[in-house]
Amino acid sequence: MKPDKVRIGLIDAHIEVVGESATAQYRLAHAGFSIWTDQGIQVPDTTLWPTGHDGVGGAIRAELEHFVRAVAGDAPSPVMPLHHAVHAIEIADGIVEAASQKRVVVLP
Numbered sequence: 001m002k003p004d005k006v007r008i009g010l011i012d013a014h015i016e017v018v019g020e021s022a023t024a025q026y027r028l029a030h031a032g033f034s035i036w037t038d039q040g041i042q043v044p045d046t047t048l049w050p051t052g053h054d055g056v057g058g059a060i061r062a063e064l065e066h067f068v069r070a071v072a073g074d075a076p077s078p079v080m081p082l083h084h085a086v087h088a089i090e091i092a093d094g095i096v097e098a099a100s101q102k103r104v105v106v107l108p
Contacts (some may be wrong), residue, residue, distance in 0.1 A: 017095060 098105040
C-alpha cells in the first residue's frame with residue numbers, strides 16, 4: 001500500500017504508564033478491523049463512536065448520556081464518585097508532566 005493511499009482520519013494514539021508494581025497500556029485505535037483496497041485503508045471505528053442508524057453510538061455516547069443524567073438529576077455518579085474523578089485528573093496531569101519533562105513524577 002502506497003502512503004498516498006492511506007485514508008486520513010485515524011486516531012492512532014496509545015500510552016503506556018509504568019509504575020512500581022504494575023504497568024498499564026491503552027490503545028485508542030484497535031487494529032482488529034481494517035479494510036485494505038486499491039483506494040486505501042479504512043479502519044472503521046467499532047468501539048468509541050461508531051455511527052449507526054440513530055447517530056453516534058458506542059462508549060462516547062454512553063459516557064455523555066451518563067454525564068447528562070448525573071448533572072440533570074443532581075445526583076452523584078454511581079459509576080465514578082467525584083473524588084475518584086479528581087484523582088484521575090491528577091494522574092492524567094502527572095502523565096503529561098512526566099512525558100513532557102522526561103522524568104518520573106511521584107503522585108501524592
